[in-house]
Amino acid sequence: MSFIEIKNITKTFNGVEVLKDLNINVEEGTILGILGKSGSGKSVLINMLRGMKDYKPDEGQIIYNIALCPECLAVEPPSMASTTCKCGSQFESREVDFWSADRYVFAAIRRRISIMLQRTFALYEDETVIDNVLKSIQGHDSEESTYMAIDLLDLAQMTHRITHIARDLSGGEKQRVVLARQLAKEPMVFLADEPTGTLDPTTAEFIHQALIQGIKGQGLSMVITSHWPEVMRDLSDEVIWLDNGEIIQKGDPEKVVESFMEHVPRPKISEEFKTGGPIIELQDVKKHYYSIDRGVVKAVDGVNLSVDEGEIYGVVGLSGAGKTTLSRLLYGLTDPSSGKINVKLGDQWIDMTEKGPFGRGRVKPYLGILHQEYSLYPHRNVLGNLTEAISLELPAEFAQIKALYVLNAVGFNENYAEKILHKYHDELSGGERHRVALAQVLIKEPNVVILDEPTGTMDPITRVQVTDSIRKAREELNQTFLIISHDMDFVLDVCDRASIMRGGKILKTGLPTEVVDELTSSEKNKMLSGNKI
Template sequence: MSFITLKNINKSFNGEPVLKDINLTIEEGSTLGILGRSGSGKSVLINMLRGTKEYAPDSGQVLFDLAICENKKCLHVEPASKAGGKCPECGAELQAKQIDFWNAGRLEKAAIRRRISIMLQRNFALYDEQTVIDNVLNAMGDEGRYEEENIYNAIDLLEMVQMSHRVTHVARDLSGGEKQRVVLARQLAKNPMLLLADEPTGTLDPQTAEKLHQTLIEGVKDEGISMVITSHWPEVMNHLADDAIWLDNGEIIEHGAPDTIVENFLKTVPKAEQVEKIEHTEEIIKVQDIKKHYYSIERGVVKAVDGVSLTINQGEIYGIVGLSGSGKTTLTKMMIGLTEPSAGELVIRLGDDWIDMKKPGPLNRGRVTPYLGLLHQEYSLYPHRDVLGNLTDAISLNLPAEFAKIKAAHILETVGFEKDKSMSMLTKWPDELSGGERHRVALAQVLIKEPNIVVLDEPTGTMDPVTRIIVTNSILKARDELDQTFVIISHDMDFVLDVCDKASLMRGGKLLSTGTPEEIVAELTGEEKADMIKDH
């Protein structure tokens, strides 16, 4: 049975088309997969289905086939198959009706939006100061929030997303993968008839991603909830989607079975550049028995990092790998002075001097921090500045106007934008960019200040395969041309094998092994390889 029909949809931003003549039908209870490169229009289409005001189509229709409550004070909506039944809210009859979403009345449109949930890429959307279970209960609404039934439902949802062991933890203390699973529990707590998932597993390690995939199957597909999902992971399309489209430059260039679409899309993915491995011997970061312990009343002592020692050399691309929650992000935050160590030694070389990163002040840690660059896993751009502003004024990079444009355009080329497009990108606003484009601009924001050491937290998380290869090559180019040192936090061993000279494996706050990426892979068990290597 038809659920959503898109007819002749067109959408432009500032005169530039981003969706062109989209015609598509989504069946009730099915999952549509959307595949495409960064900037192809995937996120625009997702936000249009959500009803986000800025993404209203310029022309065309988004039609919902629904069963809507005849009680005008209720207007609860269900999928069309429920027509003739009783409204679960007020008991009145549900009547079949097709609604033109973007031309509907305010109340009807609001009723549809209440039944749509969304997971946005890299947007964890949690209340940081609240516990995990409070975050889920808040999604159920204010009325009867703490009633026994709601509490049990919240616990069931957290068990489904494998987060029942974190029920009383404060959200800010969770890892990125854990936050993403709580976000899914929150969205399911809203009892949606449609779930929109924009790269929901892009920042997760393969093991955690597989858990989330299984949850999406059990909690969404098996429950008959319709879903639209974008992803650059072929296995996501093959495991979750019933139907798939390939978007390119805003057009559907192929529509069909997910395995066929994935196969044809992957034929367009370039190969990573093969570079000769160079041994780097001049030390720049030294870490000795570093620890970071937290204490809370509920949890006692939490050993986020527990006695880690390592050395990183000038010009190396060094990977710190491990599954979600292993301690790798906390370790790198201590390296760049964002988090104070509980114990141990951590020094960074600046010129001929070794700087103690535990000591604050302009003569100590403050001397090094201007030469450190960090791309957070939860990065963000300044929404009220265009791309040029984000790459200059917003980060206090004061340059003559014309030189600023040239330098900004050049750095955009470095992160994979085509030469003839990089100059026009400078006048775009962040909300006009796709998720992958924003990611690359955020990486450019780090590289444009020419730091000595660059820390990248899951740098390929939400990137399609083509963009991923472009960024891989960009990192290699930046290291060779600028003599930069890269510390890369990742759960993606395929990426680490492509780009890193050396890697350390972390688990449970401890460093288990250090060596070449190939040596790290050789030490993994068969099960671990399956979790961390997508192509295994």
């Protein structure tokens, strides 16, 4: 039964067509996957289906075929027509032009749609995990609501954090609570925009399985966007490949994914780069802390590491291995429990454990870091984020030239880079925001660049562009890169050497191909292509 009809939809932002005459049909109880690179129009379509402000189509219609109660305006999927509503009236079959509907009907449909956006943790920060879920449950008594909340948190594998305050959760844990909250609304349509794009493999697997059980297993209707082919294969009944706002192909998930992957380029093979002497030295570095739940946690446990000047060095491992803590120690955001951390500046070695302007303060201006939980300044456009917002004081004309250069370096072609200079973060796709954040680090031309999970929201094509841009930055600016990642394919493509971490320890250092041989079967399943979420 036809549920959602997308008819001749066109949408323009600032003179640029982002959706072009789209025609799509979603049947009740099916899952539509939308595959495409960053900036292809996936997120715009998702927000349009939800009825989000500023996403009204310029042309065309979004038609919802629903069962509507004429008395209380309750809304259900179309198969519920002619059944009895809780108020006692009978549901009637209605074809609703969503964006032209009566505002009460428009609001009634919106209430029955749940949406899960990438990198958006819409939680009550000061409330517990279970209270966050309970606030989304309506129409049930207290006891029933509590059992329902527990079941949903079990589905999201978050029962071990049920009494924790939301603000104290990690990003991945918050995303799992968001999923439980959205399912608690008992939606008739579930919209998911890159739900696993920014997550580590373990957390992505939790979300993935919860979507299979909570959506696909319950026969709900869903539209999900992703640039990961595996998500499309595992979840979708039909897949659409979207590029520059147009449908390139639609149909069987396996066939569409295969066609999409044929258009993903391989990174350029560069000549061997001659590195200099050591620029980073870590000796027996430890970071231990006490957790009420887990006792003494050895986040980093006796790490020895040496990175050469001009080297692209990878530290790989699954969630909880200690990678991010290691990057924070190196940057000086966290003090080690013991050990030595030295960074070479000119001809001098600087002790990064020494605070103040004569210690790590001397090195900080020459270090750049892109955190996994990066953010852009929402009230500044791209040009502002790249220059004035990070106190890079340049003449206006030179600032724009510099910004265009660095945007080109992270994968935007020259024409598109000019178009996005004056866009704000909410006008960019998730992958575009990620690349702008990377450009924000590179524009200051640091000696050492630390990238924590740099490929999180990037589609395969953009990943290749970023791989090439890292090599280009290394060659032109003699920059050194330390890449923290669970994406072994990316490390194989870009890194000169790599180390694998488990349980806070470095277990193997060598060429990336040598490190692959040391991966366990579980690590290979979650870190190598063909198995990623």
